[in-house]
Amino acid sequence: MRRLVRLTFLASVFLFIPDPANAAEEVSVPEILELGAELAGEEVTVEGELVGDYGFRDNGWMWTQLNGDAYVQRPIREGGQALGANVGIAVRVPVELTEALDPPGRYRNRGPVVRVTGVWKYHDSTRPGESYLQVQSLTVTEPGRQLNEEVNWTAVILGALLLVGAGVIALLTRPKDWQRPTFRC
Amino acid sequence: MLIRPVTEDFKVIGFYMGRIFLVVAAASLLPLTWAGLARESNPFGSFLLMTGVFALLGVIGVRLAPRESELDWSHGMVVVALTWLIVPMIGAIPLFLSGHFGRPLDALFDAMSGLTTTGLSLLSDVDHVASSLNFWRHFLQFLGGQGIILAALTIFAGTGGITLYIGEARDERILPSVTSTARFIWAVSVVHLIFGVTSLGLVGWQVLGFDLDRSLFHGLMVFFAGFDTGGFSPQSTSIGYYHSAIFETVTALLMVAGAMSFGLHYALWRGPRRSVFANLETRTILSTFGFTMVLTILGLAATGLFVDVAGLTRQGFFQVLSAHTGTGFSTVPPAELAKWGGLAFGGVAIAMALGGMGSSTAGGVKSLRIGLTIKAVVNQIKQVLLPEHALVGTAYHQSGRKHLTPALIQSVMVISLLYVALYLLGAGIGMAYGIPLQEALFESVSASANVGLSVGVTDPSMPILLELVYMLQMWAGRLEFVAVFSMLGFVYAWVRGK
Amino acid sequence: MTGPRDRKWLSFQGLAGGLAMFAVEALIVLGLAAVAWLASVLILAIL
Secondary structure (H helix, E strand, O other): OHHHHHHHHHHHHHHHOOOHHHHOEEOOHHHHHHOOOOOOOOEEEEEEEEEEEEEEOOOOEEEEEEEOOHHHOOOHHHOOOOOOOOOEEEEEEEHHHOOOOOOOEEOOEEOOEEEEEEEEEEEEOOOOOEEEEEEEEEEEEEOOEEOOOOOOHHHHHHHHHHHHHHHHHHHHOOOOHHHOOEEEO | OOOOOOHHHHHHHHHHHHHHHHHHHHHHHHHHHHHHHOOOHHHHHHHHHHHHHHHHHHHHHHOOOOOEEEOOHHHHHHHHHHHHHHHHHHHHHHHHHOOOOOOHHHHHHHHHHHHOOOOOOOOOOHHHOOHHHHHHHHHHHHHHHHOHHHHHHOOOOOOOHHHHHHHOOOOOOOOOOHHHHHHHHHHHHHHHHHHHHHHHHHHHHHHOOOOHHHHHHHHHHHHHHHHOOOOOOOOOOHHHHHOOHHHHHHHHHHHHHHHOOHHHHHHHHHOOOHHHHHOHHHHHHHHHHHHHHHHHHHHHHHHOOOOOHHHHHHHHHHHHHHHHOOOOOOOOOHHHHOOOOHHHHHHHHHHHHHOOOOOOOOOOOOHHHHHHHHHHHHHHHHHHHOOOOOOOOOEEEOOOEEEOOHHHHHHHHHHHHHHHHHHHHHHHHHHHOOOOHHHHHHHHHHHHOOOOOOOOOOOOOOOHHHHHHHHHHHHHHHHOOHHHHHHHHHHHHHHHOO | OOOHHHHHHHOHHHHHHHHHHHHHHHHHHHHHHHHHHHHHHHHHHHO
């Protein structure tokens, strides 16, 4: 009987041990930027689009930027509205987690949307004054994809016409030598 | 009695503006070519349109030439003021057509901010903007920092050159002719371009681990914005994007180079070099750099935002340098900068307001005016303290020995007061919209002194009137008022003259 | 350019001058950084 009680007690203890993967606080990029100091040293999970460049440094880390703004789901190239500046944080990812990552977001490219968990380093003393997320785990939730680009034929035709027009006016109204103006200052 | 301008006056103005537009049209071929090579079809069409508009206006302008006329002072000033209004209007075409702006006024704001080397931006989603468009934004800062007029003066010989040169807020004649001076300025810029792009590109490639082409891209963009103290950046997190003290150091060198007067560059290059540190302007700016840096670091330490020496040094140094040189690069996000209250805010705001050296790419009141003002005040105090008939020396060193005359003091005071009035105007209008004093003043000083640091007031949702006021501040601040007032006087004479 | 003396740009004197220009700029940056560092050390020590 005592053995049964002991086993039941041990089993119930395990039920209450938190799953390490769920210990991280779920936050958004704007929240990290707003609460920077309060979240210093905390483990957080955040989702967003990787943009810019993948900077593979010698020390086994890759640096890039994680954006958590409206353009992640509604890029401007796909009819999204111009809603202001990007909202992003720096992420420092172990190189081994970056295998097979799609190219980062740029023009005509929506970068991979990833879910990362890591420690938020605020004004890190080991990297004087810098703030960034030191990533421990990374999952791709949406792969990167190409964005369409439409040619603005109106602008092309109008521009060409204006250039031709300028050339024609220049040729037709070219002054003869005796007509050249003189200027004094 | 006001004399109304006649048709000949408009023809003269149109002729010179036409020449300048042709130069800008030629410059527009660069982003057009970039878009073509990068196969960015959408921007390509926009740049073609922009180039066409500049070319057509240019040709029409030069064909207006009257048979005989003189480019006098007022003509020159009007040319400068109008050029700096119209070039951003046309230069905004590719920006607006990109879809990254909600309304045309926002695109014009960015074009004006680029050309005046301010750096405040209403661009949405810069992280996904076309590389050719990013190049155009940054190239606008290069063009504006060097001076559009200067660009034109290197090509066409200087009839009217000196008027145009001075109208663009340059008063240093480094070489005997304005054209030679213009070419020297370009030579210094090209040398720094080679150095800057190579150094930043190498750091990006070898230290930061970027691809080589991207390293060079970042290097070129940061050079344009750094040397011309503009402050645009190819990514949304400004210089903070690079997370590299080495990158920041090279950038700092470019910012210092940009904030130095070209006369100083000349003295350093050709000699005499000792005179550099004897100059009132050099001593003033080094002193104000030191003062504002200490003030800011004290403020940051007091608020506990940075608690270690290295972090405090690095962030305080870079932000104050960025503010004082009028660049506007940032290593901290706007939301965090807004939290730099107290002395830190004071230090950065004062640094922005004071500005760089005269005849440089920087904005603000300028260190020569600050130095002369301090000297005038000290002299005044001496005169009061010393016996009535005592003589107080009025000499100062600025590329040679000069004297502080009443006329010079008056001119310095007037321009300085106009800057202060501009700072307060923008702050007042911001406060009228409910923006707190600290933020309203910061953003107003940033716009007027062509710095570009932002605490978040500059946003696509900002009121239109405030947006227009900031644009006016950027324009007037860059041209140091004289050309602006001349143009207003010209318009007034046209309306009310006889 | 104003004449033959401007060809000195590409000469040794021109190069030396250009390097002197960069050296002074670097000196200014390092000097200001030193001021910032000193200020940080002293202020943190006092506070």
